Amino acid sequence: MAPQIVVIGTSAGGLSALQVLLPGLGEKFPCPLAIAQHRGRDGGQGLREFMQKSCAMPIEEPEDKAPIEPGHVYLAPRDYHLLVERGHFALSTDAPVWYARPSINVLFESAADAYAELAIGVILSGASADGALGLSVIKARGGTTLVEEPATAAYPAMPKAALAATAVDRVLPLSEIAPFLKSICQAGARCV
């Protein structure tokens, strides 16, 4: 079965990384994408609008229980955790995890629970270790794991932490992540 969701986690340096990754997916990427980008509690109001400028697919900050639809990009709203359930999102205001809300681990672990081997996790640039645990859970449940090559990442700490936590399927320079996602999602084939 083709992958059903791509979850992306990033922090510092994430905005410029996403401006490379999202346009690279084109407008007909067949799989829903959910992004946890660390953002301030107050700031980042215009984050969605800013990201939309470089993305051909519609970007939304999902409401609670919003359906997960192919061809859409979902951005975790500020000051909420974004969780994946089968077919829809859920939100929570539980305490920040590793100082982050939205937390990458929360998004990734819930995606692994809901979609197991049909989930793809991607860790991009960032200055914390958030996401490492979540990515290892995706891997353990049989999902596909990608990490941005630390040498090309603006902030390599997050990719490095993810690489230390689990044996990931692919380590790719930023420019090759979108083409790779297209190849495994469109072909409906697993990468490993």
Next chain:
Amino acid sequence: MSSALRQEVEQLEDIEIQLLLEGMFRYYGFDFRNYAPASIKRRILDSLREEGAETISAFQDKVLHDPSCLERFLNRLSVNVTAMFRDPTFYLTFRTKVVPLLRTYPFVRIWHAGCSTGEEVYSMAILLQEEGLYERCRIYATDISAEVLRTAKEGIFPLASMQEYTSNYQRAGGRHFFSDYYTAQYDNVIFDTTLKRNLIFSEHNLVTDSSFNEFHVILCRNVMIYFNKALQARVHDLIYESLTMFGVLGIGNKESLKFTPREHAYDELDSRDRLYRKVR
């Protein structure tokens, strides 16, 4: 661990969660069976680590046989991490769009459903006081957990949060120095006890209890995000039945009335800050 075995363990966890929640309901009457699965699973796994239990089944044993463990678990299931004047624009909009409606009533009953540790209840008390309305208001603040209500009744919050709350208060249209409302003691602050004069805290379970009064305003923000769709529908019925005609409902800024059974019973007062008015 091989990936096949790992898969089985995960599925076993889901079975164990169902058994735990079923046991909680049948033995204690607390019904968490219709909570949203992803977030309740996180909370159960956090509790399990805190209690030093190896498996969810071992944790279930403790919950069913040790009342203090149950209390801690209930507390974790019901604490919604919140802040004073969370989403400041909500309070600003409440001042401009709801307060004028409330001025037309001789007496105002407000239900704050799922008040957790009370930060948003005190915020509303401060707002109403500044608007000169507090004398004619009663705020009924309810939660499922006795533990969080104890904290809420005390009105004592960490000093470390005051910088954030002060900023929220100012952006919420606050008219005084926020520090006028509290006294600092060591690492905590205690809020002006006169703010409590029209607050009534009590236990109420949105899942199993029924309506207990008729209200002019109901606030239920970021509570139903923890429920599945079926339970959300039930709570929307309960809210509808508890709201007077033309009463106001406030929900969280990422919650929606769309696809709920009472969607068409309300007019929108403010789309960004999710304030609605019951019109039919």
